[in-house]
Amino acid sequence: xxxxxxxREILRRVVEEHVATGQPVGSRALVxxxxxxxxxxxxxxxxxxxxxxGLLTHPHTSAGxxxxxxxxxxxxxxxxxxLEGRPDGLGVDLRGMRDEIEDALRTxxxxxxxxxxxxxLVSAPSLETASIRHVEVLALQPTSIMVVVITSTGGVTKRVxxxxxxxxxxxxxxxxxxxxxxxxxxxxxxxxxxxxxxxPELARxxxxxxxxxxxxxxxxxxxxxxxxxxxGAAGLLEESRAEELEASMRLLxxxxxxxxxxxxxxxxxxxRRAVVHVGPEVAGxxxxxxxxxxxxxxxxxTALGAVGLIGPLRMDYDKAIRTVxxxxxELSRFVEDVYEEP
Numbered sequence: 001x002x003x004x005x006x007x008r009e010i011l012r013r014v015v016e017e018h019v020a021t022g023q024p025v026g027s028r029a030l031v032x033x034x035x036x037x038x039x040x041x042x043x044x045x046x047x048x049x050x051x052x053x054g055l056l057t058h059p060h061t062s063a064g065x066x067x068x069x070x071x072x073x074x075x076x077x078x079x080x081x082x083l084e085g086r087p088d089g090l091g092v093d094l095r096g097m098r099d100e101i102e103d104a105l106r107t108x109x110x111x112x113x114x115x116x117x118x119x120x121l122v123s124a125p126s127l128e129t130a131s132i133r134h135v136e137v138l139a140l141q142p143t144s145i146m147v148v149v150i151t152s153t154g155g156v157t158k159r160v161x162x163x164x165x166x167x168x169x170x171x172x173x174x175x176x177x178x179x180x181x182x183x184x185x186x187x188x189x190x191x192x193x194x195x196x197x198x199x200p201e202l203a204r205x206x207x208x209x210x211x212x213x214x215x216x217x218x219x220x221x222x223x224x225x226x227x228x229x230x231x232g233a234a235g236l237l238e239e240s241r242a243e244e245l246e247a248s249m250r251l252l253x254x255x256x257x258x259x260x261x262x263x264x265x266x267x268x269x270x271x272r273r274a275v276v277h278v279g280p281e282v283a284g285x286x287x288x289x290x291x292x293x294x295x296x297x298x299x300x301x302t303a304l305g306a307v308g309l310i311g312p313l314r315m316d317y318d319k320a321i322r323t324v325x326x327x328x329x330e331l332s333r334f335v336e337d338v339y340e341e342p
Contacts, residue, residue: 003053008078010036010046011055015067015075019314022241024064069279069313072291076276076317083274083321094334101125104334105229108307108327113232115323117239118311119251121294122327123265124227125304125335131187135179137213142166147216151188159216171209178210183217193217228261236311244312247289251310264292265306274321274328279313289313293320297331304335 003011010030017025017033027044030036036043047065050056055071058064067075094104105122112120136148143163150156182196197214198207233252240248254260264282274295282292293315294308307327309320 003074006038007046007050010043011050011067011071012075012078014047014050014056014065015071015317018066019316022314024059024066026064029064067313072313072317073276073278073281076278076291076293076321079317079321080274080276083325094330101335102227104331105305108331109229109231112307112309112323112327113235116232116309116311116316116320117235118232118309118315118320119236119255120229120231121261121265121306121308121310122229122331123262123305123307124229125298131185132183132193132217135176135183135217137172137175137179139167139169139172145172145213147213149217157216159213159219161213161216171205174206175209175213178206179217188217228265230255230261240312241314244289244314247312251290264310265294265308274325276317276321282310291315291317293317293324295324295328297328297335299332299336305331307331 013030013036014025017030027040027047030043030047031038031040047056050071051058051065054068055074056065057068059066094107101124105124109120109122112118112122132149132151134148134150138146138148140146140160143166144160145163145167146158146160148156148158182199183193186193186196197210197217202210233255236248236251254264274293277292277294279288279291282290289312290310291313292308292310294306296303296306298304307324309315309324311320
């Protein structure tokens with residue numbers, strides 16, 4: 001939408017004043033508090049034009065205006081476009097957590113909700129994007145063995161196999177050595193893992209054994225989607241005004257469904273920049289009167305997950321956008337130390 005510089009400035013000040021006070025913003029108050037070097041009548045005319053464009057509205061009989069969903073959306077999109085460069089620090093050293101990715105994601109979720117008093121969502125990388133760090137093939141009973149797979153995220157998966165005949169300790173030792181030599185560093189579920197499990201140069205007995213236990217490596221993480229960390233539900237309710245409480249309750253009801261949570265986080269999966277979704281844009285139109293601000297994190301070639309903030313339309317968009325940008329930046333720095341480029 002093409003707006004004059006003055007209209008954009010007035011819209012920005014109306015949004016920020018309404019976010020700060022929760023009250024409709026009148027032309028006189030706008031001039032007095034913002035220091036606009038124009039007359040009250042000029043501002044009044046600009047406000048009327050912004051209302052005719054659907055960017056502002058005035059509730060009831062109040063002379064003041066409040067932003068519409070379209071007004072918030074335009075304001076937020078311009079913020080995203082102007083915020084560039086490296087964001088400020090997170091206030092906590094995630095890299096000190098080494099490869100404890102769950103701790104890093106949980107800490108990030110808490111930081112997001114605490115800093116903004118909004119609902120914070122952080123999705124963990126899918127296990128399929130992790131790499132194999134270590135494999136162990138162990139004998140439990142003469143005809144029972146266990147395969148342990150440790151991933152680059154620190155996750156541990158165990159699978160027990162029953163054999164028709166007593167296990168060969170030498171074969172188990174060979175399998176452990178072979179799998180660690182050939183598969184460490186490979187992505188879970190990748191074609192290279194499948195090729196190494198069925199390498200033509202292996203003896204028939206060795207290939208048959210790997211064909212049995214290889215399912216433990218091929219099926220890691222296939223049962224469930226990525227984990228999502230949620231924080232700040234109590235703060236969201238505490239900060240909601242009376243007219244915002246219904247929207248907040250609908251949002252919390254949505255969060256009770258895991259698939260819906262994943263859908264919300266996936267809305268932030270636009271690489272390279274923060275995204276803002278307002279009103280009906282959120283959750284496929286299932287929610288109104290709420291906004292989502294999100295950004296992805298990952299390594300240079302792959303988006304591994306997303307961070308998001310959800311709250312009422314009347315949120316501090318500047319703080320929300322800056323906060324998700326720094327969280328995504330710090331998580332990207334962290335996962336670069338955990339994951340290896342393919």
